[in-house]
Amino acid sequence: MAAAAAAVGVVALLLLLPLAASAYGDGLGRAAVGVNWGTMTSHPILPCEVVRMLAANGVARVKMFDADPWTAAPLAHTGIQVMLAVPNDQLARLAGDPRRAYRWAEQNVSAYLEAGVDVRYVAVGNEPFLKSYNGSLINVTFPALKNMQRALDKLGLGDHVKAVVPLNADVYNSPENKPVPSAGSFRKDINALMVDIVNFLNMNNAPFVVNIYPFLSLYQNPNFPLNFSFFDGGSKPVYDKGMVYTNVFDANFDTLVWSLRKAGVPDMKIIVGEVGWPTDGDKHANVRYAQKFYDGFLKKMVRNIGTPLRPGWMEVYLFALIDENQKSVLPGRFERHWGLLTYDGKPKFSMDLSGDGLDNLVGVEVEYLPAQWCVFNKDAKDKYKDLPAAVNYACSNADCTPLGYGSSCNNLSHDGNISYAFNIYFQTMDQDSQRQWRTGKC
Ligand SMILES: *[C@@H]1O[C@H](CO)[C@@H](O)[C@H](O)[C@H]1NC(C)=O
Ligand SMILES: *[C@@H]1O[C@H](CO)[C@@H](O)[C@H](O)[C@H]1NC(C)=O
Ligand SMILES: *[C@@H]1O[C@H](CO)[C@@H](O)[C@H](O)[C@H]1NC(C)=O
Ligand SMILES: *[C@@H]1O[C@H](CO)[C@@H](O)[C@H](O)[C@H]1NC(C)=O
Ligand SMILES: *[C@@H]1O[C@H](CO)[C@@H](O)[C@H](O)[C@H]1NC(C)=O
Ligand SMILES: *[C@@H]1O[C@H](CO)[C@@H](O)[C@H](O)[C@H]1NC(C)=O
Numbered sequence: 463m464a465a466a467a468a469a470v471g472v473v474a475l476l477l478l479l480p481l482a483a484s485a486y487g488d489g490l491g492r493a494a495v496g497v498n499w500g501t502m503t504s505h506p507i508l509p510c511e512v513v514r515m516l517a518a519n520g521v522a523r524v525k526m527f528d529a530d531p532w533t534a535a536p537l538a539h540t541g542i543q544v545m546l547a548v549p550n551d552q553l554a555r556l557a558g559d560p561r562r563a564y565r566w567a568e569q570n571v572s573a574y575l576e577a578g579v580d581v582r583y584v585a586v587g588n589e590p591f592l593k594s595y596n597g598s599l600i601n602v603t604f605p606a607l608k609n610m611q612r613a614l615d616k617l618g619l620g621d622h623v624k625a626v627v628p629l630n631a632d633v634y635n636s637p638e639n640k641p642v643p644s645a646g647s648f649r650k651d652i653n654a655l656m657v658d659i660v661n662f663l664n665m666n667n668a669p670f671v672v673n674i675y676p677f678l679s680l681y682q683n684p685n686f687p688l689n690f691s692f693f694d695g696g697s698k699p700v701y702d703k704g705m706v707y708t709n710v711f712d713a714n715f716d717t718l719v720w721s722l723r724k725a726g727v728p729d730m731k732i733i734v735g736e737v738g739w740p741t742d743g744d745k746h747a748n749v750r751y752a753q754k755f756y757d758g759f760l761k762k763m764v765r766n767i768g769t770p771l772r773p774g775w776m777e778v779y780l781f782a783l784i785d786e787n788q789k790s791v792l793p794g795r796f797e798r799h800w801g802l803l804t805y806d807g808k809p810k811f812s813m814d815l816s817g818d819g820l821d822n823l824v825g826v827e828v829e830y831l832p833a834q835w836c837v838f839n840k841d842a843k844d845k846y847k848d849l850p851a852a853v854n855y856a857c858s859n860a861d862c863t864p865l866g867y868g869s870s871c872n873n874l875s876h877d878g879n880i881s882y883a884f885n886i887y888f889q890t891m892d893q894d895s896q897r898q899w900r901t902g903k904c
């Protein structure tokens with residue numbers, strides 16, 4: 463299996479590398495499927511390897527969560543279009559002083575462009591109006607956006623690079639008693655702010671960037687019809703003003719279209735900044751459903767179907783390229799399992815990412831530590847002393863989410879759980895036996 467994947471990788475690399483830039487760069491023809499590349503992981507894959515893998519997969523657009531030279535620099539001269547980002551904790555700084563935004567754009571946009579990195583967007587914050595942020599970024603996001611766009615304009619880059627704000631789909635909704643797209647509008651508590659933001663973006667020819675997660679619709683509502691999350695029908699359609707909705711992605715996207723109409727910008731361009739399906743950490747997060755979701759979604763993209771209100775070509779970024787085993791699990795245990803690839807760079811399932819009709823997702827070869835594991839030693843003296851604390855410690859420093867309810871290892875025995883916790887800690891710490899707890903044996 464691994465050997466076959468490696469062979470495909472080498473061949474695909476040789477054949478696709480020269481094509482990647484020209485075949486997808488123009489934004490015409492088939493849908494522009496990009497990926498999100500996050501790096502909250504204990505063992506990051508070398509950025510140059512990641513970039514080579516993007517090219518091998520025909521991926522021509524990548525969205526990042528910061529502007530770190532470690533990941534941005536290898537994208538130079540690849541033809542891959544890039545969305546860089548100002549992290550949320552920098553918004554207040556940039557909002558407070560236009561000169562700081564200018565310096566940010568100089569260092570993190572101008573310099574990269576000169577070095578050959580094709581920066582197209584600067585994401586100002588990431589989902590800053592999430593309800594879980596308690597409104598803490600409400601006052602700084604729009605000023606930071608304005609400062610950033612003006613800095614880009616001042617540097618003469620405003621036509622090529624657009625400042626945007628990736629927002630969670632919870633910034634708009636339809637009333638509970640009228641759950642159809644045409645009843646949608648921006649959330650009441652931020653409506654005036656959203657109207658200002660979308661008019662500013664529209665004036666600058668910048669798109670609305672929205673993250674849409676059918677999985678979360680299902681996760682948050684136990685009565686949500688499973689089939690409505692996917693794209694094969696099999697669920698009662700929603701009828702709305704002559705339109706027929708057979709899946710929640712379309713319904714959600716068109717709720718945004720209606721919200722934009724009501725905000726006075728009916729033709730504003732929309733980019734889907736994140737869309738995907740996790741493979742562990744919840745009863746609906748598994749490889750079978752993820753593959754079903756991506757199969758349906760990518761077919762829709764290749765055929766340029768669009769949504770009922772916006773038929774045709776779409777720009778989308780899959781979330782995410784690689785699993786991130788250090789993400790916060792506050793939103794749910796699935797949060798560490800969004801990758802198309804496992805954290806060690808292996809495709810989780812075959813998929814047709816480039817739209818060339820071949821199920822050829824290419825991974826990355828990484829080096830592994832020796833094949834040795836930790837197992838719980840039942841014969842150890844004092845074995846139960848401090849055990850819960852030790853397991854807790856291991857699981858707060860390594861990823862134990864597969865043990866949770868509905869997850870892939872939820873059915874392990876009590877001792878199996880303990881072995882899992884110690885072993886994943888051992889591996890995450892690079893098998894450093896100095897860090898072993900007394901009750902573990904390797
Ligand atoms: C450029 O981006 C990096 C990484 O996100 C950040 O640490 C740095 O402060 C930014 N530069 C300026 C001048 O703000
Ligand atoms: C939001 O408020 C809740 C409850 O008051 C608190 O637990 C949480 O830490 C707050 N989040 C932020 C980002 O301030
Ligand atoms: C945002 O500004 C409003 C109006 O000036 C103020 O009432 C509110 O406390 C501010 N919120 C934050 C989180 O700073
Ligand atoms: C879901 O769709 C499948 C066909 O894709 C169908 O066989 C099944 O009955 C549907 N389930 C429900 C609950 O409607
Ligand atoms: C765990 O075991 C129960 C009972 O045998 C079974 O119903 C369930 O599907 C299993 N879960 C997983 C994730 O294997
Ligand atoms: C194993 O750990 C998981 C997650 O903490 C828990 O849900 C499960 O009940 C445990 N299994 C046993 C047999 O203790």
